[in-house]
Structure formats: structure tokens, C-alpha cells
Amino acid sequence: MIARTSPRGAGPDPVSQRRAKSRRAHVCVEGRPAMDASQAEFGIDSFGDLPRNDQGAIVSHAEAIRAAVADAVLADEVGIDVVALGEHHLPEFAISSPETVLAGIATVTKRIRLASGVTVLSSDDPVRVFQRFATVDALSGGRAEVILGRGSFTESFPLFGYDLKDCEVLFEEKIDLFHQLLDETPVTWEGTTRAALHAADVYPKTESGRLNTWVGVGGTPQSVIRTARYGFRLMLAIIGGAPDRFAPYVDLYRRASEEFGTTAQPVGLHSPGFIASSDEEAKELFYLGYKETRDRIGALRGWPPLRREEFNAEVDHGRCTSARPRRSHPRSLTPSECWMRAGST
Numbered sequence: 001m002i003a004r005t006s007p008r009g010a011g012p013d014p015v016s017q018r019r020a021k022s023r024r025a026h027v028c029v030e031g032r033p034a035m036d037a038s039q040a041e042f043g044i045d046s047f048g049d050l051p052r053n054d055q056g057a058i059v060s061h062a063e064a065i066r067a068a069v070a071d072a073v074l075a076d077e078v079g080i081d082v083v084a085l086g087e088h089h090l091p092e093f094a095i096s097s098p099e100t101v102l103a104g105i106a107t108v109t110k111r112i113r114l115a116s117g118v119t120v121l122s123s124d125d126p127v128r129v130f131q132r133f134a135t136v137d138a139l140s141g142g143r144a145e146v147i148l149g150r151g152s153f154t155e156s157f158p159l160f161g162y163d164l165k166d167c168e169v170l171f172e173e174k175i176d177l178f179h180q181l182l183d184e185t186p187v188t189w190e191g192t193t194r195a196a197l198h199a200a201d202v203y204p205k206t207e208s209g210r211l212n213t214w215v216g217v218g219g220t221p222q223s224v225i226r227t228a229r230y231g232f233r234l235m236l237a238i239i240g241g242a243p244d245r246f247a248p249y250v251d252l253y254r255r256a257s258e259e260f261g262t263t264a265q266p267v268g269l270h271s272p273g274f275i276a277s278s279d280e281e282a283k284e285l286f287y288l289g290y291k292e293t294r295d296r297i298g299a300l301r302g303w304p305p306l307r308r309e310e311f312n313a314e315v316d317h318g319r320c321t322s323a324r325p326r327r328s329h330p331r332s333l334t335p336s337e338c339w340m341r342a343g344s345t
Contacts, residue, residue, distance in 0.1 A: 081113060102140075113144075126174045142207055
């Protein structure tokens with residue numbers, strides 16, 4: 001979930017999830033701990049994970065992409081506020097070009113906001129990122145948002161010809177250029193990671209004059225301070241541990257914004273979650289798919305296999321959230337990421 005001040009002032013309509021497939025759900029809450037629930041926005045997001053069908057077979061990449069679009073259409077119908085699609089270049093994830101899928105969603109939805117989650121800016125071109133999201137913004141009538149990040153995976157670097165050791169300078173220079181592009185005026189810029197720009201005007205322009213932009217942060221103070229320096233919205237990704245340990249980063253963001261003279265924007269927290277018709281059903285449906293994904297990633301990073309006791313502890317006290325909706329919807333939503341946004345005032 002992602003939580004932020006809602007311009008409509010309306011709370012989210014929860015959705016019932018009933019089918020167990022190996023996709024993840026995420027929950028994010030932004031803003032102060034004592035947040036008015038009426039200010040919260042609730043959303044879903046996905047990497048286009050390849051779920052299993054009713055026969056237990058893993059579906060194709062094409063089916064997973066179409067399922068992500070169908071999820072977004074249902075989310076729009078039931079009143080969910082935001083859908084975000086993440087970027088990966090791995091066999092288990094179908095979405096490598098979030099903006100392309102978001103453009104498709106834009107043409108079949110009416111009100112839901114459309115975001116990336118995240119766009120790996122380090123291995124992309126800021127000009128092209130701006131152009132693609134400005135295009136989604138046009139197709140959707142001003143509903144596009146971009147969440148910039150370095151990503152927790154590194155497969156995009158060799159794929160697009162970048163050296164991972166340059167990760168920090170790539171992100172620093174490219175976020176600086178993207179920040180200038182958001183003014184939608186001619187840009188003059190020079191760095192070491194791409195060709196210089198001299199009074200370059202970039203098209204298309206947005207109707208509002210500016211794209212809503214977030215930065216996804218994994219929990220380092222330096223990244224929080226950089227986000228504040230540019231005046232971007234902060235999205236904290238909770239990959240492990242108790243969510244409350246990230247509270248100091250929210251305080252740091254606000255203090256840094258004040259010192260830089262920028263405006264403290266809404267803040268988001270993002271962590272795994274799953275929604276079903278009951279708490280116990282949510283735990284049971286989520287566990288096997290979550291363990292499969294967690295162990296696959298862990299094998300690459302030297303983590304031991306996930307034990308059920310660890311999973312239960314995360315649900316009870318840590319980053320994983322299982323929940324039941326207050327009312328269910330007659331149609332089932334293919335398991336995806338869930339997020340919520342709340343206010344920062």
C-alpha cells in the first residue's frame with residue numbers, strides 16, 4: 001500500500017483476494033503515525049509476476065501482462081486509488097516496460113492513478129523516462145506518476161551496457177537531469193554518464209505542467225536526504241523487519257526538507273501484504289507463493305530458506321501484513337501488490 005493525502009478525502013474500498021498464485025502483495029502507509037484514515041489512498045502494484053492458473057501451471061508472460069491490465073481495470077471499478085507497475089528483466093516477471101503496460105491501462109480505466117514502482121533510473125535515460133510518462137499522462141488525462149529508484153536487483157545494468165560500480169554516479173547525475181526536465185522548459189545540462197544537453201526542449205509537455213514524482217528508498221539516510229534536496233516525494237521500501245524502525249527516516253526527510261528550503265511532500269512506506277476473506281486464509285494463501293519467491297531470491301543472495309516461524313513472525317510483528325477486507329467484491333482480483341498512501345502535512 002501507499003498512503004498520502006487524498007484530494008478526494010475518501011477512504012479505500014478493499015478488495016477480496018481468493019486465488020493463490022505466486023505473486024506478491026505489498027502494503028505501504030505514508031505520513032504521520034496518527035493519520036486520519038480518510039486521508040489515505042489504497043492501491044495495488046505488480047511486477048507482472050507469473051502466477052499459476054487453476055490447474056497449477058505457471059502462465060506465460062503474455063498472460064501475466066494481460067492479467068496486470070485486468071487487475072487494474074477491476075481496481076478502478078471498485079475504487080482503488082493507484083496502480084503501480086515495477087520494472088524487472090528476469091524470467092519470473094513479465095513487466096520490463098511499465099510505461100507500456102500503464103499506457104494500455106490508461107485507455108481502459110477512468111480514475112485510478114498510474115505509477116511505476118519503480119523505474120530503474122540508473123540504467124535508463126532521463127529524457128526518455130520523462131517522455132514515456134508524459135505520454136501516459138496524456139493518455140490517462142493527467143493520472144501518471146513516476147517512482148524513481150535504483151532497484152533492489154541489478155540485472156538491468158549489464159543488459160543495457162552499464163557497469164554496476166558506477167551505480168551511485170549514474171543515479172546521482174540522472175536524477176539531477178530528471179529534476180530539471182520536470183520544469184518542462186529548455187534544459188542545459190552536462191555530466192559524465194550521457195551526452196550533454198544545450199537548451200534542449202523535451203516533448204510532449206504535460207497538461208498540468210509537472211509530473212508527480214517519487215523516489216523509492218531502501219532505508220539509507222543519504223537517499224532520504226537526496227530526495228528532500230530535490231523536493232521529491234519519499235517512498236520507503238520495507239523489505240524486512242518492523243515498519244516502525246523507518247519512522248526516523250520520515251523525521252529526517254522533514255528536517256532535511258526544511259533545511260534545504262524544499263516542501264516536505266507525502267511519504268510512503270511499502271512492505272509485503274496479502275488480502276483474503278479472513279486473516280487465516282490470507283496467511284495460508286500467501287505463504288507458499290511468498291516462500292517460493294523469497295527462497296529463489298535468497299539462493300542468489302546467500303539467505304537460508306524461509307521457515308514458517310519466520311513468516312509468522314513477519315506477519316505478526318514485521319513487514320508482512322495479512323488482512324481481511326471489511327466487505328468483499330464478487331469478482332476475484334488476481335494476486336498482485338497492494339499499497340496505500342497517506343498524508344504528510
